[in-house]
Amino acid sequence: MLELIFIGTGSAIESLNRFHSSFFIQTTEYNLLIDAGDCVSKALLKQKINYHSIDGIIFTHFHPDHFSGFGGLIIQMEFLQREKPLQIFTHYKLIPFVKNYLHLSYLFEKNISFDIEFIGFNHNEVFCVCDKIQVKSKSNMHIDAYKKYDEDNKIFFSSSSFLFNLKGKKLFYTGDIGTKDDLYLFSEEKIDYMITEITHISIEDILEAVKFLQPSRLYLTHISDDDGETIEKIINQTSAFDVPTIEAVDGMKIII
Numbered sequence: 001m002l003e004l005i006f007i008g009t010g011s012a013i014e015s016l017n018r019f020h021s022s023f024f025i026q027t028t029e030y031n032l033l034i035d036a037g038d039c040v041s042k043a044l045l046k047q048k049i050n051y052h053s054i055d056g057i058i059f060t061h062f063h064p065d066h067f068s069g070f071g072g073l074i075i076q077m078e079f080l081q082r083e084k085p086l087q088i089f090t091h092y093k094l095i096p097f098v099k100n101y102l103h104l105s106y107l108f109e110k111n112i113s114f115d116i117e118f119i120g121f122n123h124n125e126v127f128c129v130c131d132k133i134q135v136k137s138k139s140n141m142h143i144d145a146y147k148k149y150d151e152d153n154k155i156f157f158s159s160s161s162f163l164f165n166l167k168g169k170k171l172f173y174t175g176d177i178g179t180k181d182d183l184y185l186f187s188e189e190k191i192d193y194m195i196t197e198i199t200h201i202s203i204e205d206i207l208e209a210v211k212f213l214q215p216s217r218l219y220l221t222h223i224s225d226d227d228g229e230t231i232e233k234i235i236n237q238t239s240a241f242d243v244p245t246i247e248a249v250d251g252m253k254i255i256i
């Protein structure tokens with residue numbers, strides 16, 4: 001059995017109702033966390049997910065609402081004397097950044113109880129997390145606007161949308177996106193589950209993409225407290241083209 005769990009469905013705006021972005025893919029052989037937003041340790045605790053059960057973490061990008069819980073989660077694993085290695089998946093050019101972040105947080109590989117294995121991926125290439133989880137990353141436009149601030153050209157800007165192949169079922173995880181074109185990054189695929197953020201994209205653009213892509217099911221996430229009306233509009237209008245649409249909430253599960 002394969003279980004997908006929304007750990008945090010909030011946007012970057014703080015909320016008492018939702019944790020920040022994080023999503024969990026649970027299989028019999030491997031458990032993968034997608035993003036580790038602010039307070040992810042608490043969010044996992046709330047869903048009764050044992051930190052040791054996490055085999056790997058994959059990052060879409062490094063905005064704090066997707067990343068800043070990472071250091072705290074490593075500390076929790078250390079407190080619990082984890083022994084099993086932890087795998088970190090990120091674009092291969094960003095591995096030095098993640099290592100630096102850990103070192104600057106005083107989390108040195110030699111001083112913690114478990115190994116951290118860094119596994120770099122490249123965009124547009126399929127890679128296997130385990131037998132049941134294959135991933136393809138594509139670069140989206142979410143952070144492109146920041147390039148103008150990097151005058152020395154030192155930063156590698158990369159924000160991923162993912163297509164997960166889960167035992168033959170295709171899951172399109174938009175991550176945070178930048179333009180409506182990002183919704184079509186995997187348009188050549190027959191998408192079973194589409195999980196889209198709703199913060200950086202208009203209702204009209206979501207509807208147009210969903211009508212074209214025809215996923216079997218659409219899940220809305222990255223939600224702020226005042227998004228109720230937006231969600232209602234999307235849910236009402238996707239029913240016109242027979243795409244069942246669900247507002248994700250923290251703890252919601254998809255069984256595959």
Ligand SMILES: [Zn+2]
Nearest residue numbers: 012063065176
């Ligand atoms: Zn975000």
Ligand SMILES: [Zn+2]
Nearest residue numbers: 061063142176
């Ligand atoms: Zn973001």
